[in-house]
Structures are given as C-alpha cells and as structure tokens.
Amino acid sequence: MTGSAAAPASTTAAEALVDLLGMVAYGELSAFERMAADARLAPDLRRRAALSEMAAMEIANYGRVAARLTDLGADPEVAMTPYVGVLQAYHDSTEPKDWLEALTKAYVGDGVADDFFHEMAKLIDEPDRQLVLDVIHDKRYDEFAVAEIRAAIEADPKTRNRLSMWARRLVGEVLSQATRVAGQRAALTTLIVTSGGDQAAVQALFRRMTIAHSARMSALGLNN
Template identity: 65%
Template sequence: MSTPAPEPTPEPTPAEPPSTEAVTDLLGALAYGSLVAFDRMAADARLAPDLRRRAALSTMAGAEIANYRRLVARLEELGADAAGAMEPFVAALDDFHEATAPRDWLEGLTKAYVGDGIADDFYREIANFLEPGDRSLVLEVLHDTAYTEFAVAEIRAALAADPKLANRLALWARRLVGEAMTQAQRVAAERDGLTDLVVSGSGDLAGIGALFRRLTQAHTDRMGAVGLNT
C-alpha cells in the first residue's frame, strides 16, 4: 500500500502579484523551518536503532541545509535580510518543537511524518498564490518523497511488529496537530502579510474553508496510510 498523494490543487495565477512583505514572510518561515528541520533530524538520527537508519536521516538533514541556502538566496534577491525575515517565526516554531520533543525513534518519525506533512500541504496550497518563480521554489524545497517513504516504511514495520503501538502513536499524532494549530494561529495573529496572502489567494471565506477542508482530508489520509487513524 503506497502513501496517498495529496489531491491536486488548482494552480491559479494571482490576479495581483503578492506583496513583497507577504513573500518575504512566507520564505522567512520556510527558511527557518528548514534550519530547524536540519537541527531536529540531526538530533533524531542519534535515536536511530542502527547505523543504516542513522545515516539515512543524517543524509536527509543535509538536504534541509541545501533548501535553507536556496531560500536565503531568494530572500536576499528580494532585498530582505534573511535573519530578519526568519526572526518573527523563531518563537512559534521553537515553542512547537519544545512542546513536542520526541521520546524515542518512533515518536520522532511520527512527528516528522505528521508535522512536516501538514506543513508541506499548507505551503503547497500557498504556493498556488505566488508568481511562477517563487511558486517553483516553494514546491522544490518541500520534503521529497524519499523522506516520506522512509518514515512510512519505519512506522508500518513497527506497527506490524507490535500493533499495540498504534494507540500511543495516534495519540501522539493528535497532540502534534493540536500544538501545530496553536502555533499557526499565533503566527496568523502576528504576521499580517502572511495572513493577507492566504486570505487574498483563497478569494473569500468559502475559498478559505475549502483550503482547510483539503488540509484536513490530506491529514486524515496520511494517518490512515500508516494505520494511525484509530
């Protein structure tokens, strides 16, 4: 059983180009997310039960730094200071990761699969509101399929060996979603540019509602794909 791909979303060209402030906010959030992902994966690799898995996760951590550099380069093209663009997102992302520190290898993989999956779905939707160059950049720095497939294979194998783990990991996943929503609301309240991008790109309240329904369905499908829809 393969991991279900997210439902394709429309790729509209924005009626008006998004503001530089909005694009800077989005790329700043992505850049800091990539930097934190590198730190997190490198730390989680040390929880790996063997060298093969440790090496696999460490390799993926290296890809996050490559993504970070691409995002920083684009921020500089926009005339933004990369550190300044990332700073508004430091507290929310750090608080999320502090509140959801995994206790073991499987919790770390579930966090990556669920948390990064939700974030990727959101950024994939928002990319549709950008001009082509920035849209391509955002889509290219999202986690690749090898990363997802690795996490899926590990979680499925663990559940096959011990089905009782499903309840614990499902509860953990729900906690991750709750913490992610809390911090997302915090960012939305503080960053007008990013919020305006979502609102204007969606078109109206019906468009925003449809966007969040797609995100919810993608999350449900993702949980079901690994047997965590208990």
C-alpha cells in the first residue's frame, strides 16, 4: 500500500488517474452490493424490484470503468484494492436498520461521494472526465429516494428528526473515511492539491461539496 511517506516526485498523473478510476470502480461495485442488499428491506415487491433494477445499473457502470482501467494497462482488482478496507469500515459503521435509513444512506452518503468524484473529474482529461461524469449520475435513484423519504416524513413527522440525525452521522463517517484515503493515496492527494493550485482552491472544493450536501438534505425535507 502506498503510504503517505511516498515521495511526491514518484507520483504521476497516470498513477493518480488509476487511483481515481480504481476508487470510482470500487464505489460502483460497492453501490451495487449495497443497493442489492437494501432491496431486501423494501416494504413490497414493487419497490424491491425497482431498487434491484437500479442496483444493476451500478454494476454496468462498474464494467465500463473496469474496462477503461484494463485499457490503461492497469489491473482493475489491484486498482480497487486500496479502497476495500475504508469502504468496509464505512459500511460496518453505518448499517441501516430499515428501508428509510437504507434509502437515506444511499442518497446522502453516495451523494457526497459522487460530488467528490465530480470535483475530481474536472482535474482529469478526456475521455476519463466524461466516463467519471457518466457513471456517477443516476437521477432515477435520487428521485425514487426523495419521493419515498418525503412521503414517509409526511406520514409520520417524527421520522424527520430520526433521519436528520442519521444523515449527519453518515456524513461524519464519510468524511472520516475520506481523510483516511487521503492519507494513503499520495498520487490522488497530490492531484487535488496541485491541480487546485492553492489552499483557497481546495477550500472552495469543500465549500461546493457542503452546499451540494445541504441541497440534498433540503430535497429530503431533513434538517441540516
């Protein structure tokens, strides 16, 4: 594993690209697994099938990114391996108790991850930029999750408080794991810092991510 001790001189743009695509690929594979598992929590067969079909889209996206890694001469398995531990730690610490927690987790937690990939996409060249943008966006899932959660809050206003707390915990866990990754993937961190140009640019990145997260909380009708 590349430690934070790796000299910046040894990190190249190609390495950072493989790091990033490995992270995106593993994110898609994990999203597939999580959505497939969460589908079992669905209150009826219609919703269970709907979430399963959305899960299948994630694995198709995984396939595209894995194929690109192979084209770049990288082994997708090797590229994904550094992210297995952190994703597992995230999921272990944020096991949803029910259908609404599962939906909130997918919408809020993956939303933050997608924002991050969106920011990263700006720092890489085509065709990889478009590939990353293509695979992170699944509007259909967002609409489904927002509709379900808003309806649940309307039916029982106490749900709002419970899910608001849950969403805050999720974001806390995401940031905690993201910090762990940043410490381990020198090439990727270098890409962010050097492309961003300066400290202000990095701060702007986090500000944009915070605004996007607030917008998602509002869409759900949750307190930020």
